[in-house]
Amino acid sequence: MEDNMKDTLLSNIKFAYNEALEFIVSMGMIACEEQLLKAAEDYKLEMDPQALSYHKDARARLSPHSYRELQFFFQYNFFHKALDFAFYESICTCPEPQTAEAWINRLEKSPAEKVVAEMVYGVYYDKLDELLEGNDWEIVKKDTRLMAELVARTKPQLDVIEAQGPLLECLAYPEETKLRYMQLLNQFYKDVFSLWKEELKRESEQASQRYEGLFQANPERFIRDINKNEPAVYDVPTTFHVSFFSQVGNHVLFFYAGSSRIAWVIFGIFNDHVFGPAADREKTELFLKAFSDKRRLDFLLLLRNRPHYGQEIASALGITPAAVTYHANFLFFLDLIELKRTDHRLYYHLRMDKLRALLAVTTKVMLDEEPPFK
Template sequence: MTEWEAATKRLHFKYHELIEFMIAVSLIAQEKHMKEFAREVHFSLDDELLQMIDEVKARLSKHIKEEMAVFFSDNLFTGRLDYVMVQVYLGNRETLSSSEQFLACYRAKPAMELVSHLAATIYNDEKMEWTQGHDWRFIMEDHGLLLRLVEAARLQDQAEHEVLLEHIRYAEEYKQRTLLVLEQFHERAYLPMRDRLRELGEAGVTKYQSLFAEQPELAIREIMRSDVDLIDKETEVHISYISQVRVAIHREEQEGRSHLIILGVNNDAFAWQREDQETIERFLKVIADKRRLEMIELLHHKNYYGNELAQVMGLTPAAISYHTNMLFDLNLIHLIRVDNRIYYELDKDKIGYYWEQTKRILLP
């Protein structure tokens, strides 16, 4: 058994309903930026997902949508309420398995703990040291200490700093407002699509179980975008439909607790697409040479054997070998045997495929 196969044995693919709830409220709150990200990487979101988002927006009140804009990040790469939710989940991971249990846990949390997590994520995003050496447990329990620390650690964005201070001064209000957002989203938006999300997520589980079993190294490198040494103990893998394309890894250092990885249900398609983009770059370099372009044109009309192609093009057999190797590398030509002679055959379907992919990338 290879190290890649051994690592795959430690991966336990499963759909986690609670994790999908947290992802759903976070990403739908960031819908605009999710779509912008997809456009930037030339990846098309599923039509069904786009329909789900439209239906969710129609079911939520204007007030709740405005509150979601307040409490979640303004882009996909910095956390706000999403980070607070993750910290609540990770601290109670063994006892939570449903979105209802998560909401009950969030409801029971002290407001000070929630705003402390909020401060932590904002300062982490700014890469600022702000705790002044104080123990994290004391910070979460001492309102005055937390307020003094935040007042002393000024953010570059003054408006953002004032909002953070406001949330800390009125910690209970922060808790109640965010709890209302989560409860309303859960009731009006998440529950109507919960069963379908589970169906789609579990289909992704089945797909990835097969892919990782059949091609462990390729799957870990390309779909999980990881190295084998990251999977050094039992690891739970949640397959997310809402995320579509995502890799999130929580490495659990505590003994007896598993790592957690979140994979988008379309990571495999994106991995192959990224490979295609790299291949298209090579394709464009290949056809940029007029001799190889002439060779493709000749082979488009008929098959040639090596010496015949050399005579027609006025090149040496060595030069023909050099250029055909470039075409072989992209699977643009194949060797076929006819009457004991080896001919070059152009793969016209492959040429058409590369051309269509080139148009997709250059003219999205």
């Protein structure tokens, strides 16, 4: 069984730099800068000086109008894609990496109504049944007027509630929306990204070689320990894009390329720094911080009883699915939880051995003595 899984992973997974993906990630990072700095503070991470320089350079080079447009399309929540989901969909439905310029030219040929429909999906993917009111999404997404009526009647999740008004504007004026986002993409590429793209590619490809080596040496361990995922998830052709701008993260995106299902992983360039071994004191600080937020404590107590899937946790704790992902990432950092697939769903499992080990380390650090249990 282990050999079969190893062969499947080696067959399905490859590493490749997708410039178009890094381009769009970088735009989201600039628009959501305050959110990301807050997340870095929560996780006790320091933003890479080069990434901060990119942020500073972008803010200096963008006109006030371009920055407002960047906010319009990207600002709502970096962890819950909204209007910007349309751009990810356009990039990730192509199975091969693209340059940013090639993707921009390809997007130019895509009908405005199709892109706007993907914006609707991005805002409402976790409330799609409520939005559709019994209608078929494959039919609804072809009818801009019907989508506008449904969007007007349905509030999005709280994480992206502010995207509802702009989305209605896009639905009312799809062709004008296309002119706006094409101008923004071209302008951002010309004024900002093109000046950095060779450096970013070099950083990513160097890290990609290192990660690919770790993956080839032990595919299952790499997926479980550094990608923080269940190996069985990767039963389709998957490309790992090592992202400088993501810094730390494991975002898996599934799409269809024609009739074939494929996946892209936006994989943080510094994942091994966070998911590798940490000093006892550092582990203790993060462990105590994990319980400073009642929702994370409730998260763990929920899993103590039995494994839960994401929507179950969201409902039980009264939070959004994006918030579940946010808190789960924090707990992944400490190896307190893991994902396993059962009946076509991914369930979060509490790792009791890791919890006991962290309690032991905390006792040792706080009391300067060996714990009374092993």
